[in-house]
Amino acid sequence: MNAFMLRGSLLLAALSLLAACSKAAPPPEPLRPVLTTVLGASADSGSGIYSGEVRSRYETPLGFRIPGKIAARLVDAGALVKAGDVLARLDPADTALSAAAAEAQLELAVADNRRYRELRGKNFVSQAALDAKETTFKAALAQADLARNQSSYTVLRADQAGVVELVAAEVGQVVAAGQTVLRLARTDTLEVAVAIPETRMPEVRLLKSAEVSLWADEQARFKGVLRELSPVADALTRTYAARVSILNPDARVLLGMTANVKFLSDKTGATAKSRLSVPLTAIFQQEGKPALWIVGADQTVSLRPVAVAAYGETTATLDSGANAGERIVVAGVHKLSAGEKIKAVDQAAAQ
Template identity: 60%
Template sequence: MTAAALAAALLAAACAREAPKAAPLRPVLTERVGVAAAAAAPTYAGEVRSRVEQALAFRIAGKISERLVDAGATVRAGQVLARLDPVDAALAADAAEAQRRLADADLRRFRELREKNFVSQAALDSRETTLKASAAQAELARNQSAYTVLRADQDGVVGQVLAEVGQVVAAGQPVFRVARLDVPEVAIAIPEGRLPEVRQAKQAEVTLWADAARSYPAKLREVAAVADPATRTYAARVALLEADAAVALGMSASVRFSAGTAAERLTIPQAALFQKDGKPAVWLVGDDATVALRAVEVARYTDGRVELAGGLARGERIVVAGVHKLAAGERIRVAERGAGTAVADLAAAK
C-alpha cells in the first residue's frame, strides 16, 4: 500500500468516528432573593383577654348561701354577686355592740363616783379606754357583717365562677373572676430570638380566627421582664386600638407586627450559605448561568433561614442547594425552586 492510499484510509476512519458529546450541565436548585426569599413578618398566636381582670373574694370566711350571677353575665359596679350565711356575723356584731353598751354604762358610773372622789382618776381613765376599745370592736363587727355581701367593684363580665352555693370559703378565696369589656387586648408569647424586633415595632395588626378577612390596628403594650422557665418565651400584651362588638374575650387571634428594620432585611435559606476563609458567602448565578462566590453579612439566624445585613440585592439569583459541589466559574443548569422538574433534575444529577 502506497503512502497516499494509507493516508486516505486513515482519513476515512477518522471521519467515520462520532464527535464526542459535551458533558451535561449540572442542574442546581436556585432562588431569587426578594421573590421567594423575601422576609415575612412572623405571626404570633394569642388569645383575646381583658387588660383588667379581677378575682373577687369575700373579706371574711363563711358558707355561701346565695349566688346571683353565672359565668358570662354582664355586671355593673356595686351589683350584688353573692352572699354568705349572715347568722354568725350578725351574732358577732350583736355581741360586740353589747360589750360597747356595757363599757359605756360602766364609764358613766365611774364618772359619777369620780365626782364624789370615791374612785381614782386612773380607774376612770381605764374605763374610758375600755369604752374606746369596745366601740372600735363593735364598729369592726358591723363592717364584717357587711362583708357577707360580695359586690362588683366595676362594670364587666363574669369570666369564671370559682365557688358554688353551700361551699365554705376562706377569707380572700376567689369566688368570681370579672373582666372589663372596654379594654380588650391579645396575650401572646414571644420567642427570645424575636424579642428585639418586636420591641422596635411601632404598630401591630390583629386578626381574629373567627373573621380572618378583617384586621384591627393594635400596639405592643407590655412585655414580661423575665422569660417563662419552661417555654423560654416572653409573655406580652398587645392592646387593640379600635375594637368592636365582634371582639369577644377568649377568642383566638393572630398578631403580626409592622415591618421594622430587622424584618425588612432579606433572608435566604441556611443551606445557601458557603464558608470562604471562615466568612459567609453565597454562590451568585450570573446571566450566563455561571456561578461566582459573593461574600454576605449575616444579621442573625432564624428557623431554617438567615437574615442578611448586606451583600445581596433584591432580585439576584443564588444557589440554595448543593453549594459544596460547585466551583467558581462553573456553568450550571438553573432549576427554579418550586418547579416541577427540579427534584427530578437534581436526582438525575446525583
C-alpha cells in the same frame, strides 16, 4: 490459510464499524428540578410574626375577706357585670351572731360609761375608774364596728365593670379568706400576650408599633402598641413575655381569641431601611461564611456570599449581598455546583 484468516478479520472489523455507525447517540441527561423563590423586600421587623392570646390588662381574682360557706352565687362565667353588682354571698349566720354580741357589749359599755360619769361628777369614784370605763367603751365601739364590717364582707361585689372570666367555687363550698371565688376581666383594656424568642429581643426592644390580626377573622386587623416586655426569660420556655395593647378594638375581638402580632418599624426614622428575608434552608456555608445560590437568566446557578443581619426560627434577615427580584435556590443547596444548569421550580407554585 493465512490469507483466508486475514480476509475474515477484515470482514469482522467492517461489520463492527457499520454497527457502531448505525447505533444512535445517547439522549442528554434531563435538567435537575430545583426549588427556588424570588427575593422580595420586607421591613426589618416584618419577619417577626408572633402568635398569642387576647387577654385583658386587668384580670382581678375576687374572694371574700372572711372565711365561710358560700350560700349563693349569682353569676356564671361569661356574665357581664357593673361596678357594685352582687356576685356571691356567704352564709351570714355566724357574722350575725358576732354582730349581735358586739352590739350588746357596746350597749353595756355605754351604760357603764354614763353611770361612771355621773358618779365622778359627785366625786364617788376616782378619775382612774372613769378612765377605765372610757377605755372599755372605746374598745366595745371598735369591736362593734368590726363586727358590722365583717357582716358586710359576706357579700362579694364587683369592684369594676367587666366580664366574669372564671368561676372557681360553687354553692356549699367552704372557702378561706382571700381564696379566689371569681376572676373578673375588664373588656375595655384588651391586649395580646405573646412570647418573644431570645434571638428576637434586640430588635423587639427597639420597636413599639404593631399590627394585630385575628386568626378567626383574617380581615380583622387593628393597630397595636408594645406596652410591656419582661426583662427576664421564662425558666421553662426561655422566652420573654410581652403584652401588646390593641388600639380601638371592636366587637370582633373577644377574650381568649388567638391573635397574630406583627411588629412594625418606624418608617419615618432615619435608621429604618428595607431588608430581605430568606428561608434558612437557602443559606449555604462556604468556608464558614453564608452564601446563596443565585439562578441566572439562562437557568445556571452561581454562588454569591451574603451578610446576615439576624437569624430567626425559620428565616434569616440579610444585611447585604442580594437584591430584591433575584431568584434563589431554597432547597438542596448542598447538591449544586457552580455553573450547573437547572430546572427552576417556583416554591409558591409547588405548594
